[in-house]
Amino acid sequence: MSQKFLGSMVAAGVLATGAMAHFQMLYTPESALEKPTNIELRHVFNHPFADEHTMDIAGIESFVVINKEQEKNLLDTLKPIEFKGNANSGKAYASTYQARRMGDHVFIITPAPYYEKNEDAYIQQITKTVVNVAGAPSDWDATFNLKAEIVPLTKPYAIWAGGTFTGIVMSEGKPVPFAEIEVEYLNHDVDLTTNSMGKPHVEAPQDAFVTMGIKANKDGEFTFGIPKAGWWGFAALGVGPDDEYKGKELSQDAVIWVQAKEMK
Numbered sequence: 267m268s269q270k271f272l273g274s275m276v277a278a279g280v281l282a283t284g285a286m287a288h289f290q291m292l293y294t295p296e297s298a299l300e301k302p303t304n305i306e307l308r309h310v311f312n313h314p315f316a317d318e319h320t321m322d323i324a325g326i327e328s329f330v331v332i333n334k335e336q337e338k339n340l341l342d343t344l345k346p347i348e349f350k351g352n353a354n355s356g357k358a359y360a361s362t363y364q365a366r367r368m369g370d371h372v373f374i375i376t377p378a379p380y381y382e383k384n385e386d387a388y389i390q391q392i393t394k395t396v397v398n399v400a401g402a403p404s405d406w407d408a409t410f411n412l413k414a415e416i417v418p419l420t421k422p423y424a425i426w427a428g429g430t431f432t433g434i435v436m437s438e439g440k441p442v443p444f445a446e447i448e449v450e451y452l453n454h455d456v457d458l459t460t461n462s463m464g465k466p467h468v469e470a471p472q473d474a475f476v477t478m479g480i481k482a483n484k485d486g487e488f489t490f491g492i493p494k495a496g497w498w499g500f501a502a503l504g505v506g507p508d509d510e511y512k513g514k515e516l517s518q519d520a521v522i523w524v525q526a527k528e529m530k
Contacts, residue, residue, distance in 0.1 A: 287448045287477040288321065288382070289314050289499045290391035290521050292375050293456055297423035297525040299399045302365050306458050309359040309375055310349045311391075314452040314499055315476045317463050320349055320356030325378040331363060332372040334404050340373075350462035352454075360461065369404030370423075371397045374412070379511045388511040391501065393521040398423045411439040414506035414520035419487070422524035427495040431524050434486045435502040441486030442505045449478040449490055452497035468494070495528040 291310040299305075309329075311321040329340045340361060349358035365371050373395045379388035392414045396406050398421075409417050419432040435445040455464035470476045482488040482502070492498055499521060506518025 290393040292393045292395040305363045307361045315450045317352045320351035322357040328376040347461050368400040368402045370406045372405050387515040389517050391519045391521045395523045396422045416520045416522040425526040426529045427526045430491050432489040435482045437505050443484045445482040445502045447480050448501045450499050492526045495526050
């Protein structure tokens with residue numbers, strides 16, 4: 267393990283010591299659609315389980331969607347909004363994407379680094395959400411050689427509650443051994459009309475259950491059992507090659523969102 271990687275992991279551990287973890291959300295209500303349609307998305311930086319603070323997004327460096335190996339730039343679809351959490355409001359974005367084709371639509375957003383004043387350091391979370399149309403798989407397991415990336419080994423839109431999600435943490439196409447991963451449940455409904463967060467669904471018995479910590483193995487692989495239907499976020503901390511921004515420490519993280527469904 268390189269000294270640079272060790273240093274980034276230490277920095278990530280420092281950034282993770284707050285009460286709740288930061289998560290870049292790339293939210294849409296449904297990840298498995300019956301037919302081509304418009305997909306409404308919200309891009310919010312917050313704490314999805316506790317929702318005790320919504321951070322301002324400083325800006326977006328890149329926003330794309332890949333479908334059947336064809337990439338489309340979506341930066342011009344982004345509209346600034348104020349997103350209302352239960353504690354405060356923050357600067358966020360809304361966008362609409364017209365999914366005309368069947369298959370997997372892989373959304374990848376790279377926000378500008380966020381300055382965390384309490385730690386005097388920056389956080390940048392390269393975030394992925396996969397939406398499938400009509401059940402035909404195409405790109406869900408592709409590697410895009412991102413600086414920080416979680417590559418699914420389980421279809422992230424076809425998971426029953428009580429099932430598992432498996433992924434590989436990668437940096438520029440190479441597995442990251444023993445990566446530290448934070449896991450949070452989106453514990454609130456998201457109202458797309460009012461751009462706001464609803465009341466919590468469940469209460470954690472103790473803080474360790476708010477942001478759960480797991481680690482990848484030597485090959486960068488991890489598996490997590492999903493106990494409840496809904497959206498789950500996975501953030502691999504400090505795995506990207508960039509560890510400094512504007513002269514301060516940077517944690518360049520990989521985030522992926524997966525959705526589980528109740529079996530009825």
